[in-house]
Amino acid sequence: xxxxxxxxxxxxxxxxARFVTRLDGLTDEEYLWKPVPxxxxxxxxxxxxxxxxxxxxxxxxxxxxxxAWRYTHIIDLLCEDRCATWVGLEPETDEIFTTGxxxxxxxxxxxxxxxxxxxxxxxxxxxMSRIFEKVGPIGRQFxxxxxxxxxxxxxxxxxxxxxxxxxxxxxxxxxxxxxPMAVRLLRGEDVPSAEIEQLKQRKPDLVxxxxxxxxxxxxxxxIDLGFxxxxxxxxxxxxxxxxxxxxxxxxxxxxxxxxxxxxxxYKATPAEWAEFFxxxxxxxxxxxxxx
Numbered sequence: 001x002x003x004x005x006x007x008x009x010x011x012x013x014x015x016x017a018r019f020v021t022r023l024d025g026l027t028d029e030e031y032l033w034k035p036v037p038x039x040x041x042x043x044x045x046x047x048x049x050x051x052x053x054x055x056x057x058x059x060x061x062x063x064x065x066x067x068a069w070r071y072t073h074i075i076d077l078l079c080e081d082r083c084a085t086w087v088g089l090e091p092e093t094d095e096i097f098t099t100g101x102x103x104x105x106x107x108x109x110x111x112x113x114x115x116x117x118x119x120x121x122x123x124x125x126x127x128m129s130r131i132f133e134k135v136g137p138i139g140r141q142f143x144x145x146x147x148x149x150x151x152x153x154x155x156x157x158x159x160x161x162x163x164x165x166x167x168x169x170x171x172x173x174x175x176x177x178x179x180p181m182a183v184r185l186l187r188g189e190d191v192p193s194a195e196i197e198q199l200k201q202r203k204p205d206l207v208x209x210x211x212x213x214x215x216x217x218x219x220x221x222x223i224d225l226g227f228x229x230x231x232x233x234x235x236x237x238x239x240x241x242x243x244x245x246x247x248x249x250x251x252x253x254x255x256x257x258x259x260x261x262x263x264x265x266y267k268a269t270p271a272e273w274a275e276f277f278x279x280x281x282x283x284x285x286x287x288x289x290x291x
Contacts, residue, residue, distance in 0.1 A: 005126065009120060031104065051101055070164055073161055075111045087147045088127055089126065092118055204228055205228070206222055235270070237259060237286075241271065274286060
C-alpha cells in the first residue's frame with residue numbers, strides 16, 4: 001500500500017513540476033485576460049475581496065473562463081476540506097484564501113505553493129489500509145467511490161485544468177507575439193529592410209524556429225535574407241530530418257548547415273532524429289552527406 005501512496009505523491013509532483021513550468025512569465029494582464037467577452041473571471045464579492053464567478057453547472061456547457069478563474073479553482077481543489085475529510089482525516093484549519101481569490105499572478109503563485117503543500121500533507125497522512133474503502137455519505141455523489149478513486153479524481157481535476165491554462169496561454173501568445181515582425185516574416189509578409197537587419201540580431205535562430213513550427217516555405221526566403229542556418233545545438237536540420245523534409249535538408253546543406261551536431265536534450269545528430277522518427281530517406285541522405 002505504501003507503494004500506492006508513493007505513486008499518488010509522484011503523480012502529484014509530476015503535475016506540479018509541469019504546471020509551474022507552464023506558468024513561467026505569467027503577467028497580471030495575461031492572468032486576467034478574457035479570451036471572449038463573457039468569460040467567467042474573478043469579481044469583487046460582498047466584502048470587497050475577489051471571488052470566482054460561478055453557477056451550478058453540472059451537465060450543461062460551462063462558459064469559457066480566464067486563467068485567473070482556472071488558477072484559483074486549482075488552488076481551491078488542492079486545499080479544500082474534502083481533500084481531508086473524504087479520506088478520513090481532519091482538515092487543517094489555517095485559511096489559505098485569507099484575502100479572497102488572488103488578484104495577481106504573483107499572489108496566485110504563492111497560494112498555489114501553500115495549497116500544493118497541504119495536498120501532499122493530506123496524501124502523506126492517509127491511512128492506506130483503508131484506501132479502498134468507500135468514501136461514504138460524506139462524499140455525496142462520491143459515496144460509493146473508494147478513497148483511492150477520490151484521490152485520483154482530484155489529480156485528474158487539477159491536471160486537466162492545468163492543461164486548459166496551458167491552452168489559454170498559447171492563445172494569449174498567439175494574439176500577443178513577443179516579436180510581431182518575426183511573425184510577419186515567417187508568414188511571408190513584407191517586412192522593411194531595416195527591420196530585417198534588426199531581426200537578425202533579435203532572432204538569430206529564426207530559421208530553426210521556422211523549421212520547428214513547420215513553416216518550411218519561409219526557410220528559403222530567410223536564408224536568402226541572410227539568417228543563419230545554425231552551427232550548434234538543436235538546429236533547423238534536426239527538425240527537417242525528423243520531419244523527413246528532403247527539400248529542406250538539401251537546402252540547409254547547400255547553405256552550409258552542419259549535419260553532425262548533437263542537440264542538447266537527446267544528444268542526437270540530425271540523422272539519428274530521422275531514424276527515430278522513421279524517416280529512412282532523410283537518414284540515408286544525412287548519413288551519406290556526413291560520410
